Amino acid sequence: MSSYNNSARFNEARRVAIFGGTHGNEMSGVTLVNLWVKNSAEIQRKRVETKPFITNPKAVEKCTRYVDTDLNRAFSPENLSAPEGDDLPYEVQRAQEINRIFGPKGSPEAYDVIFDLHNTTSNMGCTLILESSKDHFNLQMMNYIKKAIAPASCLVLLNEHPLLKYSTSRSIAKHPVGLEVGPQPQGVLRSNIFEAMRVILKHALDFIELFNEGMEFPPCTVEVFWVSERIDYPRDANGNIIAMVHPNLQDCDWEPLNPGDPMFQTFDGKTIHYQGPGTVYPTFINEAAYYEKQQAFVITRRETLVASAIRKA
Amino acid sequence: MEVDKVVHLPRLSRVAVCGGTHGNELSGVYLVKELLKAKNVMKEDNDDEERPASVLMVLSNPWAMQQCRRYVNTDLNRCFTHAALSGPVSKKDPYEMIRSKELNALLGPKGSPEAVDLVCDLHNTTSNMGLCLIAYSDCDWICLHIFRYLQRQMPDIPMRYIHLDVSSKESYSLDSVGKHGFAMEIGPQPHGVVRSNIYTTMKHGVQHVLDWVRFYNSGTVFEGGFVDVYTTVKNMDYPRDSETGNITAAIHPQLQVQSEMYLHFFIY
Numbered sequence: 001m002s003s004y005n006n007s008a009r010f011n012e013a014r015r016v017a018i019f020g021g022t023h024g025n026e027m028s029g030v031t032l033v034n035l036w037v038k039n040s041a042e043i044q045r046k047r048v049e050t051k052p053f054i055t056n057p058k059a060v061e062k063c064t065r066y067v068d069t070d071l072n073r074a075f076s077p078e079n080l081s082a083p084e085g086d087d088l089p090y091e092v093q094r095a096q097e098i099n100r101i102f103g104p105k106g107s108p109e110a111y112d113v114i115f116d117l118h119n120t121t122s123n124m125g126c127t128l129i130l131e132s133s134k135d136h137f138n139l140q141m142m143n144y145i146k147k148a149i150a151p152a153s154c155l156v157l158l159n160e161h162p163l164l165k166y167s168t169s170r171s172i173a174k175h176p177v178g179l180e181v182g183p184q185p186q187g188v189l190r191s192n193i194f195e196a197m198r199v200i201l202k203h204a205l206d207f208i209e210l211f212n213e214g215m216e217f218p219p220c221t222v223e224v225f226w227v228s229e230r231i232d233y234p235r236d237a238n239g240n241i242i243a244m245v246h247p248n249l250q251d252c253d254w255e256p257l258n259p260g261d262p263m264f265q266t267f268d269g270k271t272i273h274y275q276g277p278g279t280v281y282p283t284f285i286n287e288a289a290y291y292e293k294q295q296a297f298v299i300t301r302r303e304t305l306v307a308s309a310i311r312k313a
Numbered sequence: 314m315e316v317d318k319v320v321h322l323p324r325l326s327r328v329a330v331c332g333g334t335h336g337n338e339l340s341g342v343y344l345v346k347e348l349l350k351a352k353n354v355m356k357e358d359n360d361d362e363e364r365p366a367s368v369l370m371v372l373s374n375p376w377a378m379q380q381c382r383r384y385v386n387t388d389l390n391r392c393f394t395h396a397a398l399s400g401p402v403s404k405k406d407p408y409e410m411i412r413s414k415e416l417n418a419l420l421g422p423k424g425s426p427e428a429v430d431l432v433c434d435l436h437n438t439t440s441n442m443g444l445c446l447i448a449y450s451d452c453d454w455i456c457l458h459i460f461r462y463l464q465r466q467m468p469d470i471p472m473r474y475i476h477l478d479v480s481s482k483e484s485y486s487l488d489s490v491g492k493h494g495f496a497m498e499i500g501p502q503p504h505g506v507v508r509s510n511i512y513t514t515m516k517h518g519v520q521h522v523l524d525w526v527r528f529y530n531s532g533t534v535f536e537g538g539f540v541d542v543y544t545t546v547k548n549m550d551y552p553r554d555s556e557t558g559n560i561t562a563a564i565h566p567q568l569q570v571q572s573e574m575y576l577h578f579f580i581y
Contacts (some may be wrong), residue, residue, distance in 0.1 A: 034559075064382075121503040185439040185503035191563040241343075244509040265509050267347045288505030291381070 007309040010137045012212045013112035013175070016050045017102055018043065018201065020117045022072050022169045023289070024059025025186040028194045029117025029179075032201070043201070045209040055098060055116075055169050058090060063187050065289055066091055072116075075167035080105060095169070103172040114173035115204060117197060120182035121288045122297075123251040126154040126196050129178030130224070131171060133160055138175050139307035141207050143220045148203040152196075155254060157283065157300065158224040164298075177204070183251075186288055216311040225254065225281050225300035232294040234264055234272060242266055245286045245296055253283045257299075264296070319534055322455065325430040325493075325526050329369045329420050330519055332435045334390050334487050336377025337504040340515045341435025345370050348519075366530055368523060369429065373416060373487060376408055381505050384409055390434075390486045397485075398423060416487065423490045431455065432491035433522055435515060438500035443471030444518060448495040449484050451476040451542050455493045458535045462525045463518060470514055476544045497522075 020033030036043050036052035043050045054060055056071045068089035079092045080099050088096075102111045128145065130138055142156050157180070159165050170176035179200055184193045211217070233241040243264035249257065256279045257263070264272040274280075276299070284290065285297040330348065332341030348370045372378060374389045386407030392398075397410060398417045421428045444467070448456045460474045475498075481489070488494030497518055502511045529535070551560040 031563075121506050183503070185501075186505060188439050188503075189560075189563045190569060191566045192569065194563060195566075240346075244343075244507050244512060247509045247513075250509060267343055267512070269513075286506055286508065288503050291505065 008136045009313040012312050013208045015111045016113045018052045018115045019055045021054040021060040023065045025063050026119035027189040028197045047212040073166050105172040111173045113175045114170040115177050116170035118180045119184040122182050122285050124182045124253045127180040129157045136307045139222050140217045144207040145203045156224045159227040161227050219309045222305050229299040230295045233296045257282050327429040328431045329429045330433050331371045331373045333378040334373040335383045337381050338437035339507040340512045394485045421490045429491045432488045432494035434488040434496045436498040437502040441501045445473045445498045446495045447475045456495050457540050466521045474542045476542045
């Protein structure tokens with residue numbers, strides 16, 4: 001008997017995947033998944049099949065973000081339904097292959113949960129990334145993880161923006177969860193970042209095990225940072241960057257940015273100020289991989305979501 | 314050693330400042346691009362000087378810079394050995410081997426009287442090294458005096474002089490093309506990122522180097538003294554699996570953290 005009115009029911013999460021190397025130079029995920037491919041004892045839980053998987057092996061081998069195109073943007077419906085062929089970019093072929101193994105995306109056969117492991121050069125700490133504000137299973141997982149690691153913190157980034165949202169590798173699953181930990185340079189493994197990622201995953205898998213055993217999770221609130229806008233670097237007429245993230249903003253992910261605050265510093269030392277209408281919360285500040293994606297940082301607004309009670313069906 | 318005896322050394326007429334030797338070390342890339350926009354001839358205030366010294370600004374590896382990669386085929390900063398520079402050029406050669414010969418023609422030839430007087434090659438590192446001047450010699454007084462001058466002008470920046478224990482016959486990097494030379498290495502900065510504090514430190518560092526050259530050329534006497542130098546002893550690799558060669562351990566958090574104590578001093 002449920003203790004709560006309107007307890008949302010979800011099927012047991014029996015099939016879980018942990019993706020590493022979606023970007024081949026983000027070393028914590030690559031290292032963890034390789035470790036677990038060799039010995040998966042640490043990630044096994046009762047009633048769950050957990051599969052560690054290197055999504056972009058060619059990029060991992062070259063220690064580069066991608067070979068032809070960003071794998072974490074490649075899971076669009078167009079790409080997944082395109083006729084197979086060797087002339088397709090490597091990552092599109094790979095996306096189709098991954099969709100076969102862990103999907104098909106949107107179908108009942110798709111994996112229940114996919115954790116996709118990433119690192120960032122930004123000072124984001126541990127960040128969990130969601131793609132839907134209405135996935136109560138995921139919201140409850142976020143709440144569980146945050147409480148489990150307290151007083152250490154783990155923030156939740158929600159990217160549901162119709163234009164800024166993108167087709168991630170994890171989007172194949174019914175419940176996609178991104179795990180982004182920084183700061184860590186590309187191609188470098190920092191032991192503290194690696195360990196932090198490992199601990200978050202441990203708690204995430206514990207949550208799934210408890211859920212599958214029948215535990216009911218009461219309603220809760222989850223603070224999220226909701227992506228609202230992308231801010232590019234100031235550029236000249238030829239598209240060349242003409243300013244850097246201001247020293248006052250550098251490393252200040254998640255801290256309030258108020259109108260009038262310094263935002264960029266030109267190469268000859270002038271300050272460019274944030275001119276938006278109100279206080280926002282920037283993140284992904286100065287991520288190396290986003291220079292080419294025209295993004296110096298992303299603006300979020302802080303919201304509290306309510307997650308209904310959940311239990312297994 | 315008589316430190317009060319003044320040694321006269323030749324004028325430094327031609328100085329090269331190089332960025333983008335590694336295409337993803339962005340402080341040097343952006344700084345040299347900025348400096349190229351400005352005039353690159355130093356003006357002398359002193360009427361006694363016949364002509365100003367000239368400063369060449371060079372973007373060493375443009376193809377790697379365009380792709381924001383360390384290198385395209387092979388590490389450019391290992392292509393300046395005498396052997397690499399003297400072989401015949403072939404279109405099939407790795408891009409950087411062709412480029413090193415071009416740079417040698419522009420700034421060298423290495424070992425000849427025509428070589429530039431000083432090369433300052435700009436680099437970034439992910440390591441928490443602060444600002445380091447890296448040179449092949451521990452007794453090149455031009456380089457040592459520049460280092461002392463930098464230390465005095467930038468007292469809040471942790472600064473080290475690293476002596477590469479490699480003979481000049483075996484020198485391999487771009488800075489070995491000039492009669493004098495050093496790499497200016499500043500970190501921590503991730504590859505593919507420009508951090509404003511690191512950029513600003515490099516900008517000031519380069520400015521002070523060029524100021525020193527101007528003072529030196531105008532006859533300023535720089536007092537002798539002592540400089541602490543770090544000499545490389547050994548490269549430590551990561552522990553690796555004997556079969557696959559894969560790395561099996563990460564830098565210990567204590568070692569990673571120790572060097573981070575300097576971060577307190579490094580907020581510019």
